[in-house]
Amino acid sequence: MQDKLRRFKAGIFQALAHPTRIAIIEFLRDEGEMPVTSLYEWLELEQANVSQHLAVLRAKHLVVARKTGNQVFYSLRDPIIGRVLDLMRQYFHSHLSESLDLLEDMRAGDGRKRKRKRIRRLT
Amino acid sequence: MQDKLRRFKAGIFQALAHPTRIAIIEFLRDEGEMPVTSLYEWLELEQANVSQHLAVLRAKHLVVARKTGNQVFYSLRDPIIGRVLDLMRQYFHSHLSESLDLLEDMRAGDGRKRKRKRIRRLT
DNA sequence: TTGCTATATTCGAAATCTCGAATATAATGG
């Protein structure tokens, strides 16, 4: 069971492991229930892409979809997930300078073609 | 900055998104500082594999390595990460039956060769 | 030095993830 629980956690973390999905969750947490259109307009991303990310979040039951007429309204299923993100923010700030270095290292944000990063030596 | 923070969070979640790494973190949280040997003996995994996972955790500064003579002792850097895992456990239990279905869906634990899972229809 | 223990790194193959493009589907209004 220990192992089941770990696989469960890993699965949830996997779903959270993408900036766009984090943005979606934060948006839903802060603004409440939202139709997909609002989501992708706010995120300035393609509809298909947002739908794909929503599918990932749905698969892990992190969000709930409510269909009304033409549209689908999404909302966060459990505020506990919002709390996880808050803890992360705390963590980020309590190690601020290192966190920024980390981001620098990740070279995130530049396009998506890059050599595998060399692992830094331990010593 | 919103975006930086989201990339940071995504990076941490990515590091947490593997059952072995979760096991490592929980072990360090519960048992305190440990040399690598103890880790892989307890986990019953190959030394190289555990070392690779430790490299991932180190890269995100989730663990700290202290070298003493021959061995390297690892410990959790910040208890806040342990708290994140605790929240996840809570989450797991508060949606227990669904969580179990989810695991069933993931068909986790069986080998690592599998077709891409078909996404369940929304309606 | 040589050898031994502890740990880390590299390599390559298979699995998985991500994106945009194209397509599909459902609800609604003519």
Next chain:
DNA sequence: CCATTATATTCGAGATTTCGAATATAGCAA
């Protein structure tokens, strides 16, 4: 029925992750 709007799904290419196997390195002792 046909068109439109809102959303979801499929496909394929390129990026990334994962593992075991092989290899490298560091500390220490003979």
